[in-house]
């Protein structure tokens with residue numbers, strides 16, 4: 001116990017507490033304002049973190065829940081400064097703001113903050129239920145709707161994702177809970193189709209895997225899946241007959257790709273100025289250190305693994321913000337054209353090749369001219 005605190009008289013102790021609580025409130029508001037600004041400037045990238053969420057956990061020592069709540073509120077506050085004022089003055093607490101997040105709009109922000117003033121978590125939940133009623137839940141037992149499985153530690157990035165995320169799903173998240181040093185309980189929701197597949201696998205493998213041993217069955221299935229996926233990314237053990245590379249080809253020979261994936265250990269290689277390496281192992285791509293667009297060759301030395309966030313960060317550094325924004329707009333246009341083509345019944349591979357060809361021919365980067373030109377190619 002803090003010696004200074006234990007030396008206080010009862011009266012002093014009680015008198016000081018509101019003061020300290022005030023400090024805490026201001027400190028939280030400061031933290032939120034800093035988090036919002038760090039995210040706006042994308043400074044977490046230079047600190048070798050692939051997202052603000054990772055930054056909060058790895059660099060600031062927050063728990064997953066603490067990081068999630070603070071980021072939700074930081075995004076709310078950067079959009080609606082009145083929310084930060086409410087936090088600082090203590091009229092709405094952090095949890096309350098996080099609850100309001102999905103429902104706040106430019107039109108209702110002041111009203112909602114006003115109504116939430118001084119309320120407890122439960123009271124704010126009741127206020128939201130009153131203002132944004134949801135249909136009754138009838139007592140029933142029904143199969144759960146199929147849903148996208150979420151990564152246990154993923155956190156929504158944009159405001160719209162955040163809203164969708166916080167809107168509340170009734171489907172339990174998949175969970176991996178350690179039971180001992182060597183065992184885990186894994187829980188997830190299976191669709192009817194998955195259950196059928198499981199039964200079929202249990203029956204077909206009943207000689208090899210004792211009936212009911214789902215863990216053994218899953219391990220076998222995953223072994224095969226991983227072998228196939230690694231083969232797809234790294235190529236078969238034996239190097240294939242070398243394709244002669246066209247000059248200026250973006251193609252990375254499979255043995256080069258394998259060497260880079262193995263050297264970089266399937267993890268982003270971005271390192272910050274203090275020597276911290278990005279811990280991201282998802283959304284990893286092979287990237288040219290000297291950019292392909294500037295003549296960088298597809299060699300082991302010139303390639304490295306980067307996560308999606310650091311790939312974009314590098315590109316912004318090399319080519320500038322405006323260039324990247326233009327590229328993103330172009331990609332959006334092309335994906336609209338692709339989706340139109342696949343809707344018309346073309347295969348996505350054919351459609352992609354056609355779009356790439358007309359892009360290379362210098363067709364104007366607008367949906368209509370691209371679509372026309374691509375259709376001409378495909379016809």
Ligand SMILES: [Zn+2]
Pocket residue numbers: 048049050268269270278279280306307308309310
């Ligand atoms: Zn990274």
